[in-house]
Structures are given as structure tokens and as C-alpha cells.
Amino acid sequence: MKTFHTLLITLFISASVFAQRPDREKIKALKIAHITEQMDLSKKEAQKFWPIYNANEDAEDQLREKFSALRNEKSANELTESEAKTYLLNLISIEQEKTELRAKLLNDLLEILPAKKIVALVQAEKSFRRKMIEEYKERHRKMKQN
Numbered sequence: 001m002k003t004f005h006t007l008l009i010t011l012f013i014s015a016s017v018f019a020q021r022p023d024r025e026k027i028k029a030l031k032i033a034h035i036t037e038q039m040d041l042s043k044k045e046a047q048k049f050w051p052i053y054n055a056n057e058d059a060e061d062q063l064r065e066k067f068s069a070l071r072n073e074k075s076a077n078e079l080t081e082s083e084a085k086t087y088l089l090n091l092i093s094i095e096q097e098k099t100e101l102r103a104k105l106l107n108d109l110l111e112i113l114p115a116k117k118i119v120a121l122v123q124a125e126k127s128f129r130r131k132m133i134e135e136y137k138e139r140h141r142k143m144k145q146n
Contacts (some may be wrong), residue, residue, distance in 0.1 A: 031128050038124035039117055048112040053121075056105040063101065067094050 041049055070090055079087065109118050 027132070034128045034131070035121065035124045038127070039120045041113075041117070045113060045117070049109070052105070052108050052112070056101060059101055060098070063094055063098055067091075070094070 035053075036046070039049075070087065073087075074083070076084070106118060109121070
């Protein structure tokens, strides 16, 4: 019954999201519904899980913004050799931060959830990304046909 309700909510959200151009908040709502369904968290587990997960998502968003700002500074042709080296060192630093952030998330979750549910999270995130890519491809196929 719980799965049926989650599926029903997901369908309503996705129908409203895909009826118009999705924005970050709508995609985030879909992601939450997908993860919730896939992980099958108890109420107690969910109360502990979501604050940790959301804090990690916020930190990942900040890293993405940092990377985007770095990427948009200058093109490779405009950089001096010294600037290019600094750019690469900053890129390495961001990648290390991402890896450390992910490791911290998994370690924090291990303190509150069984390992199997954390594996379910990793798989749910992967399947959600795959669904989003497929939806994107489908939209562009339809746009090309029209």
C-alpha cells in the first residue's frame, strides 16, 4: 500500500513537471519521491536521513557553482601557461572536495542506516539520473519532429 501511494504521488508530480519545462525545485521533488520509494525508509530512518542527505545536496550544489564559475572564466586560448596551471590545480581541488563530500555522506549514513539501504540510495540516484537523461532525450526527439 505504501508503494502504491508513493507511486501515485510520483505519477502526479511527474505529470505536472513534464507538462511544463521542469526547474530545479520540480526535479528535486521528483528525486525525493524516487529515492523515498526506492529506499523504503521507515519514518524514524527518514527523519534522520533527509537532513543529512539535504545538507550534502546543498554542499554539492555549492561545488557545482564553484566549478561552473571556474569553467566560465576564460577559454583555453585566453589563458597564460601560469593561469592554465592554476585552473587545473583548482579543478583537482574541486574534484577532491567532491570525493571527500561523498565519502562523508556515506560514512554519516552508515551511522544511521543499514548498509543495504545506503546501497539502495546509490542505485536510486543512478536510476533517477538515467530517467532524467531519457526524459531529456525524449523531449528533444519530440522537438525535432515538430
